[in-house]
Amino acid sequence: xxxxxHTHSTASDGTDTPAQLxxxxxxxxxxxxxxxxxxxxxxxxxxVDALPEGLTLVTGAELSCRVDGVSMHLLAYLFDPADAxxxxxxxxxRDDRTPRAREMVRKLRALDVPITWExxxxxxxxxxxxxxxxxxxxxxxxxxxxxxxxxxxxWLGNGGRAxxxxxxxxxxxxVRLVKAAGGVTVFAHPAAVKRGAVVPESTIAALADxxxxxxxxxxxxxxxxxxxxxxxxxxxxxxLTTGSSDYxxxxxxxxxxxxxxxxxxxxxxxxxxxxxFPVPGAGGAVHR
Numbered sequence: 365x366x367x368x369x370h371t372h373s374t375a376s377d378g379t380d381t382p383a384q385l386x387x388x389x390x391x392x393x394x395x396x397x398x399x400x401x402x403x404x405x406x407x408x409x410x411x412v413d414a415l416p417e418g419l420t421l422v423t424g425a426e427l428s429c430r431v432d433g434v435s436m437h438l439l440a441y442l443f444d445p446a447d448a449x450x451x452x453x454x455x456x457x458r459d460d461r462t463p464r465a466r467e468m469v470r471k472l473r474a475l476d477v478p479i480t481w482e483x484x485x486x487x488x489x490x491x492x493x494x495x496x497x498x499x500x501x502x503x504x505x506x507x508x509x510x511x512x513x514x515x516x517x518x519w520l521g522n523g524g525r526a527x528x529x530x531x532x533x534x535x536x537x538x539v540r541l542v543k544a545a546g547g548v549t550v551f552a553h554p555a556a557v558k559r560g561a562v563v564p565e566s567t568i569a570a571l572a573d574x575x576x577x578x579x580x581x582x583x584x585x586x587x588x589x590x591x592x593x594x595x596x597x598x599x600x601x602x603x604l605t606t607g608s609s610d611y612x613x614x615x616x617x618x619x620x621x622x623x624x625x626x627x628x629x630x631x632x633x634x635x636x637x638x639x640x641f642p643v644p645g646a647g648g649a650v651h652r
Contacts, residue, residue: 365395365396365627365630366393366394366395366396366621366624367394367395367396367397367624367625367626367627367630368389368394368396368397368398368608368609368611368620368621368623368624368625369396369397369398369400369422369424369439369441369550369580369606369607369608369625369630369633370398370400370426370439370552370580370583370606370608370609370610370611371385371389371397371398371399371400371608371609371610371611371612371620372399372400372401372402372426372610372611372612372613373385373399373401373407373411373491373613374407374489374490374491375399375401375404375406375407375491375492376401376402376403376404376407376426376491376492376494377401377402377488377491377492377494377495377496377497377612377615378401378491378611378612378613378615379612379613379614379615380613381407381410382399382407382408382410382411382414383410383411383413383414384613385397385399385407385411385611385613386399386411386414386415386416386419386421387414387416388620389419389620389621390416390418390419392619392620392621393621394419394620394621395418395419395420396419396420396421396422396630396642397419397420397421397422397620398421398422398423398424398439398441398608399411399421399422399423399424400424400425400426400439400440400441401425401426401492402425402426402428402492402494403425403426403427403428403454403457403458403461403492404425404454404458404492405423405425405445405454406492408423408445412643415643415644415645417645418645419645420642420643420644420645421642421643422441422442422633422634422642422643423441423442423445423640423643424439424440424441424442424443424547425439425440425443425454426438426439426440426552427439427440427454427457427533427538427542428457428530428532428533429532429533429534429535429538430529430532430533430534430535431534431535431536431563431567432563432567433561434522434560434561434562434563435522435532435560436535436551436552436554436562436563437551437552437553438533438535438538438539438542438549438550438551438552439549439550439551439552439580439606440538440542440547440548440549441547441548441549441550441633441637442546442547442548442633442634442637442639442640442641442642443542443545443546443547443548443637443639443640444545444546444547444639444640445640447541447544447545447546447639449541449544449545450541450542450544450545453533453537453538453541456531457530457531457532457533458492459531460530460531461492461493461494461530462493463530464528464529464530465481465484465488465493465494465495465497465498465528466481467528468495468498468520468526468527468528469481469484469498471525471526471527471528472498472502472519472526475525475526477502477505477507477526478505479498479501479502479505483501483504484497484498484501487500487501487504495514495515495520496511496612496615498514498520498526499511499514499515499519499520500615502514502519502520507519510616510617511612511615511616512558512616512617515558515559515560516558517560521558521559521560522559522560522561523560523561524560535571536570536571536574539571539574539575539576540574540575543575545639546637546638546639546640547637547639547640548577548578548633548636548637549575549576549577549578550576550577550578550579550580550604550606550633551568551571551576551578551579551580552580552583552610553580553583553585553586553610554568554579554580554594555585555586555590555591555593555594556583556585556586557585557590558585559585565597568597568601569601572601572602572603576603577603577604577633577636578598578603578604578605578606578629578633579594579597579598579603579604579605579606580605580606580607580608581594581595581598581605581606581607582605582606582607582608582623582624583607583608583610583623584609584610584616584618584622584623585610604629604632604633605626605629606625606629607623607624607625607626608623608624608625609621609622609623
């Protein structure tokens, strides 16, 4: 089985619609794909309705968190999307995305970058606007060669010259909310140092004590020494380890299935989940 548990669609900051995403996942030879848009479940229904036979969809979201001043992302799988407390918390985070993006545009213009809000809004389209849309505008303007190159301290990286904060989950609250909604939590790209400061291992240990299920190990932003450290830490803390592409369509130079999750780990994720089932074949109910 080929299992990719971290992808994005136009419901947040990917370039594939949810329908295109599942079609491309099947064409890439995946057996399982997770749709984990930022702080939203808005793409799930379209993905379910378009799901090709032979491909299983894992519903989820990537939650924006901050702890001790450091941003981090939490992958949440197979939670009940109708859970009121978690839905309200996600909405609060999404509501702060547009003011934050506007502030980043203002800071970039102060740095003599000829970016406009209209340009960023056009790139975002109907998706939940975020830093990758601002980064894509910088690519269009020739300021940086790739979206990833915009996520540095020089530009939009955490604490960077044009960085702006937004409301984010406390990760301990996020773990609690996702677990209460029947979901499973995995710390996304925890060693992605190119993006800025990362949380210390002591925080990962505290999150494990609070119910964190796993860490994403095999990721484009982790070199081999980082992966080895994370695997060792996961063994110490009894955490699951996943691998994923973090696919954003044409917005990032990574293909679906570039890294994958072991089928046994995937099986354990589905066993722990009580909020939703993986969806097989050509559609079906997401809720239990």
